[in-house]
Amino acid sequence: xxxxxxxxxxxxxxxxxxxxxxxxxxxxxxxxxxxxxxxxxxxxxxxxxxxxxxxxxxxxxxxxxxxxxxxxxxxxxxxxxxxxxxxxxxxxxxxxxxxxxxxxxxxxxxxxxxxxxxxxxxxxxxxxxxxxxxxxxxxxxxxxxxxxxxxxxxxxxxxxxxxxxxxxxxxxxxxxxxxxxxxxxxxxxxxxxxxxxxxxxxxxxxxxxxxxxxxxxxxxxxxxxxxxxxxxxxxxxxxxxxxxxxxxxxxxxxxxxxxxxxxxxxxxxxxxxxxxxxxxxxxxxxxxxxxxxxxxxxxxxxxxxxxxxxxxxxxxxxxxxxxxxxxxxxxxxxxxxxxxxxxxxxxxxxxxxxxxxxxxxxxxxxxxxxxxxxxxxxxxxxxxxxxx
Numbered sequence: 001x002x003x004x005x006x007x008x009x010x011x012x013x014x015x016x017x018x019x020x021x022x023x024x025x026x027x028x029x030x031x032x033x034x035x036x037x038x039x040x041x042x043x044x045x046x047x048x049x050x051x052x053x054x055x056x057x058x059x060x061x062x063x064x065x066x067x068x069x070x071x072x073x074x075x076x077x078x079x080x081x082x083x084x085x086x087x088x089x090x091x092x093x094x095x096x097x098x099x100x101x102x103x104x105x106x107x108x109x110x111x112x113x114x115x116x117x118x119x120x121x122x123x124x125x126x127x128x129x130x131x132x133x134x135x136x137x138x139x140x141x142x143x144x145x146x147x148x149x150x151x152x153x154x155x156x157x158x159x160x161x162x163x164x165x166x167x168x169x170x171x172x173x174x175x176x177x178x179x180x181x182x183x184x185x186x187x188x189x190x191x192x193x194x195x196x197x198x199x200x201x202x203x204x205x206x207x208x209x210x211x212x213x214x215x216x217x218x219x220x221x222x223x224x225x226x227x228x229x230x231x232x233x234x235x236x237x238x239x240x241x242x243x244x245x246x247x248x249x250x251x252x253x254x255x256x257x258x259x260x261x262x263x264x265x266x267x268x269x270x271x272x273x274x275x276x277x278x279x280x281x282x283x284x285x286x287x288x289x290x291x292x293x294x295x296x297x298x299x300x301x302x303x304x305x306x307x308x309x310x311x312x313x314x315x316x317x318x319x320x321x322x323x324x325x326x327x328x329x330x331x332x333x334x335x336x337x338x339x340x341x342x343x344x345x346x347x348x349x350x351x352x353x354x355x356x357x358x359x360x361x362x363x364x365x366x367x368x369x370x371x372x373x374x375x376x377x378x379x380x381x382x383x384x385x386x387x388x
Contacts, residue, residue: 043092044240047085048247048282054078055251055285059292066292067262068310069358076365079255080372086248087376093241102238105230105245110377112223112249119219119256119265120370121209126263126307127363129173130355133315136166137352140322144345151333151341156326163323170316173264173306216260217269224253229277250276254286259366261293264306270297311358314351322348 058078061071096102139162143155227249230242257272274290276283296308305312322344329337 041240043089044244047082047089047244048280050085051082051247051251052282052285054081055282055289059285059288063292065310066296067258067308069354069362072259072262072309073358073362073365075255075258076362076369079251079369080365082248082251083372083376086244087379089241089244091379093239096239096241100237101234102241105234105238105242108226109245109249109252112227113252113373113377115219115223116252116256116373117370118210118214119216119223119259120366120373122214122216122265123259123263123366124363125209126265127359127366129169129264130309130312131359132169133166134352134355134359136162136169137315137319137348137355140166140319141345141349141352144341145349151329151338153331156329160323160326163319163326166315166319167323170306174304210266215267215269216265217267217271220253220257220260220269220272223256224272227253229280247280247282250274250283250286254290255369258289258293261297262307262309264312268307270294311351311354314347314354318344318347318351 055078058071058075065071090097090106097106140159143159143162144151227246230238230246234242253272254274257270260268261270270293272290274283274287276287278284293308296302301317302308302313305316322341325337325341325344329341333341
């Protein structure tokens with residue numbers, strides 16, 4: 001994921017941000033102060049252009065790939081890049097951080113970011129749950145995927161049992177999306193034992209990373225509270241830095257919301273709104289993606305899903321078809337029926353391959369987001385104290 005903005009043919013990008021930041025420029029000013037102000041303006045404008053371009057790129061995704069493991073991975077790359085650039089802006093303007101209203105704006109942002117730590121833990125648990133489904137897919141593929149052997153009753157029974165366990169596990173997760181459970185495992189307390197249980201029933205008894213009363217829906221609402229566009233007085237008083245904080249707050253909220261939308265987690269809910277004024281042009285691709293994801297959630301076949309991740313839908317769809325097909329199998333298996341089974345196995349194999357290749361890197365990225373939030377908050381607060 002690139003970190004530098006290379007320009008755009010759109011005229012909006014060339015003039016973007018100047019109308020917002022120009023209101024704080026004082027024509028009667030010393031030349032050095034004027035130069036510093038222009039440099040700061042350019043820095044904030046560049047940050048907003050980069051945010052705009054990155055989310056514009058994300059919004060170009062085809063509907064079939066929206067919320068895929070690959071797309072979610074790109075989204076986290078975007079967040080990590082934006083977070084790093086935001087940190088640099090704060091570091092370069094440490095003298096302003098201890099002054100009001102900047103001190104409160106930065107403090108509020110970091111308090112919101114801390115709420116994202118629980119979201120990261122819950123998402124990590126959701127990824128682990130998907131791994132359990134992946135194991136059931138692997139059993140089906142091993143049972144039915146050997147093209148050199150004729151399908152027998154033993155293979156069919158083994159595949160059938162795995163499909164039943166898979167269906168039960170996914171049903172349990174759908175219920176847990178609205179019924180909170182006791183969870184207390186976090187990034188810092190992950191052990192090999194948590195990977196060793198093959199039974200879905202046993203897995204459901206494992207402790208997870210958030211408390212019994214924790215709710216993804218309420219956490220998102222807490223993160224989104226009081227994110228309002230800065231007033232002209234705040235822009236002037238903060239030398240435009242209020243714009244950068246507002247931009248990063250919306251980026252953070254959207255990324256956390258999209259993770260909850262995609263990955264199974266406790267008490268999911270998508271009731272978050274993005275009302276970004278039109279003069280913040282990065283709002284257009286973010287709002288567009290928000291609307292597309294909501295449209296996906298409203299589709300009949302996705303309404304009661306435990307997560308909008310493309311691969312979860314692939315698991316549900318392929319497993320359902322395979323289950324119906326196996327139920328219709330009679331022995332000895334005819335050539336036509338066997339070919340149909342092999343075809344369905346190939347479909348399952350595609351979903352399995354996407355999970356096998358994508359889940360581990362995705363979990364590492366979520367872990368990196370978690371630690372980057374902690375590190376950025378610590379460094380940001382230290383910078384504010386150091387400027388006092």
